[in-house]
Amino acid sequence: MEILLVASAFNSLSQRLYTELSDQGHGVAVVLASHGAEAVRAAVHAARPELVIAPMLKTALPEDVWREHTCFVVHPGPPGDRGPSSLDWAIAKDESHWGVTVLQAEAGMDAGDVWAAQTFPVPPVGKSDLYRGEVSDAASAAVQLAVRRYAEGSFKPQAQSDPAIRVVWRDYFRQKQRRIDWDDDSTETVLRKLRGADSQPGVLDELLGREVFLHGGHPEDRLRGRPGELLATRAGAICRATVDGAVWIPELRPRKASGDPAPFRRPAASVLASLPQSAQLRLPEVAAPLELSPGRRTWTDIRYRQHGDVGFLAFSFPGGAMSTGHCRRLLAAYRYALTRPTRVLVLGGSRDFFSNGLHLNVIEAAADPAGESWANLNAMNDLVEAMLRTTDRLVVAALGGNAAAGGVMLALAADEVWCRSGAVLNPHYRRMGLYGSEFWTYTLPRRVGADTAQRLVAEALPVSSASALQLGLVDRLVHVPAHEFTSEVEHLAAALADDPEIARRVAAKAASRRSSEERHPLAEYRRDELARMRAILFDPHAPYHALRSAFVRKQPSGSADPLAIGGT
Numbered sequence: 001m002e003i004l005l006v007a008s009a010f011n012s013l014s015q016r017l018y019t020e021l022s023d024q025g026h027g028v029a030v031v032l033a034s035h036g037a038e039a040v041r042a043a044v045h046a047a048r049p050e051l052v053i054a055p056m057l058k059t060a061l062p063e064d065v066w067r068e069h070t071c072f073v074v075h076p077g078p079p080g081d082r083g084p085s086s087l088d089w090a091i092a093k094d095e096s097h098w099g100v101t102v103l104q105a106e107a108g109m110d111a112g113d114v115w116a117a118q119t120f121p122v123p124p125v126g127k128s129d130l131y132r133g134e135v136s137d138a139a140s141a142a143v144q145l146a147v148r149r150y151a152e153g154s155f156k157p158q159a160q161s162d163p164a165i166r167v168v169w170r171d172y173f174r175q176k177q178r179r180i181d182w183d184d185d186s187t188e189t190v191l192r193k194l195r196g197a198d199s200q201p202g203v204l205d206e207l208l209g210r211e212v213f214l215h216g217g218h219p220e221d222r223l224r225g226r227p228g229e230l231l232a233t234r235a236g237a238i239c240r241a242t243v244d245g246a247v248w249i250p251e252l253r254p255r256k257a258s259g260d261p262a263p264f265r266r267p268a269a270s271v272l273a274s275l276p277q278s279a280q281l282r283l284p285e286v287a288a289p290l291e292l293s294p295g296r297r298t299w300t301d302i303r304y305r306q307h308g309d310v311g312f313l314a315f316s317f318p319g320g321a322m323s324t325g326h327c328r329r330l331l332a333a334y335r336y337a338l339t340r341p342t343r344v345l346v347l348g349g350s351r352d353f354f355s356n357g358l359h360l361n362v363i364e365a366a367a368d369p370a371g372e373s374w375a376n377l378n379a380m381n382d383l384v385e386a387m388l389r390t391t392d393r394l395v396v397a398a399l400g401g402n403a404a405a406g407g408v409m410l411a412l413a414a415d416e417v418w419c420r421s422g423a424v425l426n427p428h429y430r431r432m433g434l435y436g437s438e439f440w441t442y443t444l445p446r447r448v449g450a451d452t453a454q455r456l457v458a459e460a461l462p463v464s465s466a467s468a469l470q471l472g473l474v475d476r477l478v479h480v481p482a483h484e485f486t487s488e489v490e491h492l493a494a495a496l497a498d499d500p501e502i503a504r505r506v507a508a509k510a511a512s513r514r515s516s517e518e519r520h521p522l523a524e525y526r527r528d529e530l531a532r533m534r535a536i537l538f539d540p541h542a543p544y545h546a547l548r549s550a551f552v553r554k555q556p557s558g559s560a561d562p563l564a565i566g567g568t
Contacts (some may be wrong), residue, residue: 001151002027004049006071008034008058012132012402013074013139015424017055019464020140021147034556037062044069051150053143054105058084061105071105072115072146074139076131079117080160082110083170087127087135091196092177098122100138102146104157113157114165115146123483124191126198126216129352132401133482137422175204180214182228187245191217194247199319202253202265208277215251215265216318218299223286232286235301235329236267239286248299250318262553266361267323290333301326302333304340307490309497311342312349314486320353320407323362324372327379334386342393343506344497347414349398349489351482354423355407357438364552369545373537377437380406381526384438387413388522391510394502396493399474400485405429409438412447412473415509418492419465419474420485427473428460432551433543435532442525447472 003026007014010030022028031043033054044052044065052071054061061071077086078099090098099119104112118138122130149155160167178193180203185193194217197203202213207230223231225241232239237250252271254263272278288300302315313333317326337345348354358376366372387395387410397414404426411417419425427444429436436457444453448471456463456471468474480488496502536542550556 001050001147002047003029003147004043004047004052005030006033006040006043006052006054006061007056008032009056011056012424013136014055015426015462016136016140016422016464017053017143019424019462019467020144023464023466024144026147033057033059033061040065051147052105053147055139055143060109063107066105070150072143072150073103073105073110073112074143075101075103075110076135076139077101077110077170078119079114079158080165080167081170082167083172084109085170085173087131088173088196089170090122091127091130091192092173094192095122100135100142102142111160113159115149115155115157116142118142118145121481121483124195125351126195128199129482132352137481140422175201178203180205182240182242184243187219187242187247190242190247191219193217194249204255207252207272208275208281210275210277211255212271213253213255213265214249214268215253216249218248218250219297220246220248220299221297230272230281230283233269233272233283234286234288234299236269236323236325237299237301238268238272238283250299250301262555264361264364264552264554265318266365270362270365290336302330304333304337306340306342308494309341309343310490310493311337311340311345312490312493313337313345313347314350315348316350316352317355317359319361320356320402320404321359321361322355322357322376322380322407323359324376324379326359327376327383331379331383331386334383338390338392342497343502344394344396344493345390346396346398346489346493347387348400348411349486350400351420351485352401353407354397354399354401354403355410356402356404357406357408357410360432360548361552364548369548370538370540373544374534377530377533377537380410380438381530384410384413385522385526388439388443389513391506391513393506394496394509396496398478398485398489398493399423399425400482400489402426405432405434405436406438408473409436409440409443412443413439415505416476416496417474418476418478418489419468420482421465421477421479423465425463425465425468425473426460427463428457430457430460431547433547434536435529437526437529437533439522439525439529441529442520442522 018028029047052069055074079101097119102116106112118141120134120138178197180190180193198216202215205214220239223239223246225231227243229241237248239246239248249268251265252268253265290304305312363369363372395414396416397411399419402424408425408427469477478488536544
């Protein structure tokens with residue numbers, strides 16, 4: 001069928017549905033509702049779709065569109081649930097299970113007939129992680145079922161007036177309901193409030209006399225203090241005491257002041273340091289060991305552990321973005337992992353984002369964004385090069401979720417790439433106005449061929465996990481729910497380490513690296529890519545700077561191309 005996706009942003013779910021429906025042979029076009037009702041009408045007129053699907057919509061579809069075309073709305077709530085903050089309420093009420101419903105659009109919000117629905121568990125993770133994991137899996141299954149039912153033509157959707165459906169209206173979830181009472185709320189309550197707003201909108205609070213939004217939360221098992229007291233920093237995060245413990249908050253966002261540019265999320269410690277009262281504050285930097293002892297319940301964004309002949313170097317950075325500091329610390333951890341006697345080293349293996357490359361928010365906040373871009377780029381290259389030069393064991397990149405730009409190229413530096421089914425890859429840089437680096441001119445062609453590599457970076461479209469396997473971008477799909485990914489990777493890695501062919505593979509890998517180095521040294525790939533990138537980064541008129549600023553502030557980029565808008 002010809003299908004038109006109408007979305008407020010081309011976010012992770014929109015990209016997943018775009019790729020998976022395209023894989024199934026449908027002709028899929030996309031229009032951003034943020035461009036206005038006339039843009040939606042024009043797209044409908046141009047595409048002449050048999051079906052319109054709205055996977056993520058903050059505004060109503062134009063009435064003439066849903067009256068004249070069958071339109072499906074993907075609602076992140078079970079049948080009968082209505083309102084704009086469904087997931088927020090599910091997390092706040094500590095629901096164990098929730099649902100996704102595919103509705104037919106009509107005048108009433110979320111009131112249309114039900115074409116399909118799927119349930120999913122609600123683990124104690126951030127809302128954005130939940131959205132990209134369990135919600136995305138359920139939405140994909142529900143949309144595909146609804147599309148099949150529509151195509152077959154015999155299915156009669158269920159009206160919400162059916163007595164079997166309990167209709168519940170849930171109002172917009174406001175900051176007064178997110179507010180943390182540091183003198184009364186338990187650690188678990190604080191964490192639930194923080195997780196329910198980790199990406200957007202954050203939890204409004206006050207620090208050092210300034211209103212800020214708190215983004216993300218993780219438990220701390222040892223540090224203690226007066227409720228609400230700031231206790232320490234760690235890797236850019238801040239630790240704050242609760243009535244019965246403490247929590248780590250990775251990111252902050254200042255509240256917008258009148259006349260100022262739109263603020264954006266960035267590492268909490270750096271935002272705290274920018275506040276006027278911070279000069280009187282002296283917080284200790286309390287590092288976490290790379291290898292945590294059993295039973296410890298503290299936050300760290302990089303961890304190493306070892307099971308037999310397999311080393312696991314896990315990392316998880318907010319939004320998948322990797323700053324200069326992230327890259328340098330991960331490289332140090334990688335070098336440590338190489339000192340351990342293992343046959344297989346797994347990089348990643350956690351649920352949610354693998355990596356999205358450069359940390360654009362940190363770059364945008366820097367006094368010299370071009371210089372910070374350059375430092376960040378070189379730090380990413382150092383990490384990728386270290387992986388490419390590892391010849392004494394097999395390295396596996398385990399992608400529990402989406403990856404983009406330099407994050408994809410980081411994965412391609414491994415010997416094997418394992419990817420959870422349903423993840424979306426964006427192996428390109430063009431939509432941020434960049435040529436690209438991280439040895440992509442070496443790793444991408446060697447996996448998919450020169451012609452396909454050029455097509456991927458030129459088209460700059462998302463790629464489904466299934467297509468990535470077919471193209472050779474990944475070597476294995478891991479068909480498990482998000483919460484089972486880590487344990488399944490452990491099982492697969494143990495089997496790989498026990499493979500009697502592993503010694504031969506490692507020897508062949510070392511020989512191949514020597515041969516490749518003689519033909520075309522890695523240093524030449526790096527030099528050529530960085531020369532192209534330097535010319536862009538230090539050109540104040542290059543589109544990269546305006547695109548980056550619009551992206552981090554969630555503002556329109558000025559492009560009329562809907563796919564030029566990146567996603568969460």
